[in-house]
Amino acid sequence: MSNKVFAKGLAAALAASVALVPLMASAGELVIESWRNDDIDIWNDQIIPAFNKEYPEIKVTFSPTPPTDYNALINAKFAGGTAGDLITCRPFDASLELYKQGNLAPLDDIKGMDNFSDVAKSAWQTDDGSATFCLPMASVIHGFIYNKEAFEAAGVEVPKTREEFYAALDKIKEEGSYIPMAMGTADQWEAATMGFQNIGPNYWKGEEGRKALIDGNQKFTDKPYIDTFTELASWSNYLPDGYEAISYPDAQNLFSLGRAAVYPAGSWDISLFNSQAEFEFGAFPPPPAAGSDTCYISDHTDIALGLNAKSPNAAEAKIFLEWMTGSEFASLYSNALPGFFSLSNHKVEISDPVANEFVSWRQKCESTIRNSYQILSRGTPNLENELWNISAQVINGTVTPEEAGQATEAGLAKWYAPHQ
Amino acid sequence: MAHSGPMTDWRKAKLPVFAFLAPATIIYTLFMIYPLIDSIRLSFYSTPSGGEMAFVGFDNYRTILGDPDWSATFWNSFWNNMKFFAVHMLVQNPIGIALAGILSLPQLRFRNTYRTMMIMPTMLSVVLVGFIWQLILSPVWGVGVDILDIFGLKSLFGPWLGKEGSALITLSFISVWQWVGIPLMLIYAALLAIPDDLVDAAIVDGATHFEVFLHIKLPLVLPTIAMVSILTFVGNFNAFDLIYAVKGALAGPNFSTDIMGTLFYRTFFGYQLQLGDPSLGATVASLMFLIILAGVLFYLFAVQRRLARYQL
Numbered sequence: 001m002s003n004k005v006f007a008k009g010l011a012a013a014l015a016a017s018v019a020l021v022p023l024m025a026s027a028g029e030l031v032i033e034s035w036r037n038d039d040i041d042i043w044n045d046q047i048i049p050a051f052n053k054e055y056p057e058i059k060v061t062f063s064p065t066p067p068t069d070y071n072a073l074i075n076a077k078f079a080g081g082t083a084g085d086l087i088t089c090r091p092f093d094a095s096l097e098l099y100k101q102g103n104l105a106p107l108d109d110i111k112g113m114d115n116f117s118d119v120a121k122s123a124w125q126t127d128d129g130s131a132t133f134c135l136p137m138a139s140v141i142h143g144f145i146y147n148k149e150a151f152e153a154a155g156v157e158v159p160k161t162r163e164e165f166y167a168a169l170d171k172i173k174e175e176g177s178y179i180p181m182a183m184g185t186a187d188q189w190e191a192a193t194m195g196f197q198n199i200g201p202n203y204w205k206g207e208e209g210r211k212a213l214i215d216g217n218q219k220f221t222d223k224p225y226i227d228t229f230t231e232l233a234s235w236s237n238y239l240p241d242g243y244e245a246i247s248y249p250d251a252q253n254l255f256s257l258g259r260a261a262v263y264p265a266g267s268w269d270i271s272l273f274n275s276q277a278e279f280e281f282g283a284f285p286p287p288p289a290a291g292s293d294t295c296y297i298s299d300h301t302d303i304a305l306g307l308n309a310k311s312p313n314a315a316e317a318k319i320f321l322e323w324m325t326g327s328e329f330a331s332l333y334s335n336a337l338p339g340f341f342s343l344s345n346h347k348v349e350i351s352d353p354v355a356n357e358f359v360s361w362r363q364k365c366e367s368t369i370r371n372s373y374q375i376l377s378r379g380t381p382n383l384e385n386e387l388w389n390i391s392a393q394v395i396n397g398t399v400t401p402e403e404a405g406q407a408t409e410a411g412l413a414k415w416y417a418p419h420q
Numbered sequence: 421m422a423h424s425g426p427m428t429d430w431r432k433a434k435l436p437v438f439a440f441l442a443p444a445t446i447i448y449t450l451f452m453i454y455p456l457i458d459s460i461r462l463s464f465y466s467t468p469s470g471g472e473m474a475f476v477g478f479d480n481y482r483t484i485l486g487d488p489d490w491s492a493t494f495w496n497s498f499w500n501n502m503k504f505f506a507v508h509m510l511v512q513n514p515i516g517i518a519l520a521g522i523l524s525l526p527q528l529r530f531r532n533t534y535r536t537m538m539i540m541p542t543m544l545s546v547v548l549v550g551f552i553w554q555l556i557l558s559p560v561w562g563v564g565v566d567i568l569d570i571f572g573l574k575s576l577f578g579p580w581l582g583k584e585g586s587a588l589i590t591l592s593f594i595s596v597w598q599w600v601g602i603p604l605m606l607i608y609a610a611l612l613a614i615p616d617d618l619v620d621a622a623i624v625d626g627a628t629h630f631e632v633f634l635h636i637k638l639p640l641v642l643p644t645i646a647m648v649s650i651l652t653f654v655g656n657f658n659a660f661d662l663i664y665a666v667k668g669a670l671a672g673p674n675f676s677t678d679i680m681g682t683l684f685y686r687t688f689f690g691y692q693l694q695l696g697d698p699s700l701g702a703t704v705a706s707l708m709f710l711i712i713l714a715g716v717l718f719y720l721f722a723v724q725r726r727l728a729r730y731q732l
Contacts, residue, residue, distance in 0.1 A: 389673075
C-alpha cells in the first residue's frame with residue numbers, strides 16, 4: 001500500500017469515526033445532571049455498574065457540576081436545549097418552576113412510584129399533589145453528633161431531655177478540656193439549618209406546626225418559635241471563642257480534630273467524620289423537654305431525580321428511573337453515602353453505625369421537613385434566607401428572640417396572604 | 421510619489437486605519453456593547469412564573485427604588501460600596517503613592533525585590549486571598565492573634581470578619597492588601613518619567629527628598645493619580661468576588677458586607693431557595709452601570725479638564 005492510499009484510508013477512517021461519535025453518544029446514552037460532585041466515584045463504581053448488570057445496553061454517564069453553580073447552570077442548559085436526560089432535583093420550588101416551564105416530565109406513570117410515601121413525594125409535587133415530577137432519592141436527618149471520649153472525660157451520659165442536654169453542656173464547659181459545642185455563625189446557614197430547624201420541631205410539633213404556618217394558623221411571633229429562638233440564643237454560651245467568624249468547615253474541623261464535644265449535625269456530615277475523626281463518635285436526636293411524650297426530628301427530603309421533558313432517550317431514562325424505585329438502589333445508595341437515607345418504603349440495612357442510629361429515630365420520633373421549604377420561600381423577602389440571617393443574629397446576640405420572631409413574621413406577612 | 425499634504429495622507433491611510441480598527445471594534449461590540457445594551461433591554465421586561473416574557477416599562481426600577489424592602493437593600497449595598505471605595509481611596513492609594521515615592525528614591529537598595537513583593541498579591545486568585553486571610557484572622561486557627569500577642573496587643577483581637585461593625589472594613593483592608601500593587605506600579609512608572617534635571621536642580625537649591633516629592637514630583641504625577649482614582653472607583657463598584665468568596669452571596673452578618681455586586685448575584689441567579697429573577701437582576705446591573713457612568717462622567721468633566729499637565 002502506497003503512502004498516499006494509506007493516508008487517504010486513514011483520513012476516511014478518521015472522518016467516519018468523527019461522524020459516528022455523536023451518533024453513538026445519542027443512541028441510548030443517558031446523561032445525569034447533578035450538583036453532587038462529591039458522589040462521582042460512587043455513581044461510577046457502584047450504582048451505574050449495578051444498573052448495567054441488569055441493562056447492559058444502556059450507557060449512563062454521571063455529569064455533576066459544583067453545588068453553588070447548579071441552579072443557574074441547569075436553567076441555562078434547559079434554555080439552550082443542552083440539558084442531560086436525567087436531572088437531579090432540588091426540593092420544592094426550584095424543581096416546581098422547572099416543571100411549570102415544561103422542562104421536567106410528569107412521572108406518575110413510573111412503575112414503583114407507590115414505593116414512596118406521600119411525605120417523601122411532597123417535595124416534588126405540584127401544590128395540589130396532582131402531579132409528581134421527580135423520583136424521591138434521599139433525605140437527610142438532623143441531630144447532634146457527639147465525641148464519646150469527651151462525654152466520658154466530663155462524666156456525662158447521652159442526654160434524653162433538653163434539661164439533661166444543657167446540664168451536660170454545662171458540665172463539659174466546667175470540666176474545660178473540650179469546647180462544649182462546635183458551630184459558628186460566619187456562614188449563617190448553619191445557625192438556621194443545624195440550629196433553628198434542628199431543635200425547632202420539638203417546639204412546633206413537627207408537621208402540625210409546619211402545616212399551621214402554611215395555613216396561617218400559627219405565626220413566627222407565637223410561643224413555639226420564640227422558644228426555639230430563645231434556646232438558640234443560649235447556644236452562644238457553649239460555642240468556641242469568636243464563633244461569629246467561625247465558618248462551617250472550621251466547625252467540622254474543630255469537631256473532627258477532637259476539640260469539641262457536641263456538633264449540631266446534618267447526617268451528611270457522617271462520611272467526613274468517618275474519614276477524619278480518630279475517636280469514636282455517636283449521635284442523639286434533638287432532645288425534647290422533660291415529660292413530653294413525643295420527639296420530633298427534621299427528616300428533610302433533599303434530593304430526587306427527574307426526567308428532561310425533551311430528552312431523546314426518554315424510554316431508556318424511564319427504565320433507569322424504574323430501576324431506582326427498587327430495593328437494590330435503595331440499599332446501594334444508603335450504604336454508599338452514609339447519611340443520605342433512601343426515601344423508599346423498602347427495608348434497608350445500613351452498615352454504618354452512626355448512620356443507622358440516625359435512621360432509627362424514624363421509628364421512635366415523628367418526622368417533619370424544614371418549615372421554610374414548602375411554599376413559604378416563594379416570595380421576597382425569602383423566608384429561608386431570612387431565617388439564615390436572623391438565626392445567626394440571635395446566636396450573635398444582636399437581636400432578641402422576640403425581635404427575631406417579629407422580623408421573620410413581618411417578612412413573611414409582606415407577601416404571603418394567610419399571614420396578612 | 422510626492423507627499424502633497426496631510427489631507428491626502430489621511431485619505432490614503434483610511435483603509436488601513438479601518439482595517440486595523442475593525443477586529444477590536446467588532447469584538448468589543450459583540451462581547452461588551454451588545455451584552456450591555458441587551459441587559460438594559462432585559463431590565464424593561466418581566467417573566468411571571470411559567471409565563472412568557474412581557475414588557476413592563478420602568479416597573480422593575482420602581483420595585484428596586486420604590487419598594488421599601490428592595491430599596492433598603494439596594495441603598496444599603498450602595499452605601500457599603502461607598503465605604504469600600506472610601507477605604508481604598510484613603511488607604512490603598514496614599515500607601516501606593518508613598519511606596520512609589522520611596523521606590524523611586526535613587527539611593528534605595530533592593531528596589532526590585534521590594535517591587536516584586538508588593539506586586540505579588542495582585543497576581544493571586546481572589547478566592548485564595550479570601551481563604552488565606554480568613555485563616556489568618558480565624559479565632560481558632562489564625563496566626564493573627566499570635567502576632568498581636570507578640571506586641572502585647574492580644575486583647576485587641578476579635579472575630580473581625582464575623583462582626584457587623586468590622587466585617588466590611590476588614591474585607592476592604594484585605595482588598596487593599598491585594599490591590600495596592602496597581603497604583604504603586606502606575607505611579608512608579610509616572611515618577612520614573614520625571615527628568616532627573618528637575619530633581620537635581622531642586623536638591624541643589626537645598627530641598628529635602630520629601631520636599632522634592634511634595635512640590636515637584638506629586639504635581640507632575642497628579643494626572644496619573646486621578647486616573648488611578650477613577651480605576652479604583654470603577655473596580656470597587658464592580659467588586660463582587662472577594663465578598664462572595666469570604667461571606668457568600670448573603671453577605672453577612674445581617675447584610676453588613678452586601679455590595680451591589682453581591683446584590684446583583686443574589687437577584688439574577690437566585691440563592692438557595694430564592695429563585696433567580698433575570699429581569700430584576702438586569703435592573704440592578706443597569707443601576708450599577710448608571711452609577712458607574714455618573715462617576716466616570718463626573719471625573720471626565722469636573723476633574724480631568726481641570727488637571728494641569730506639564731510638558732516634561
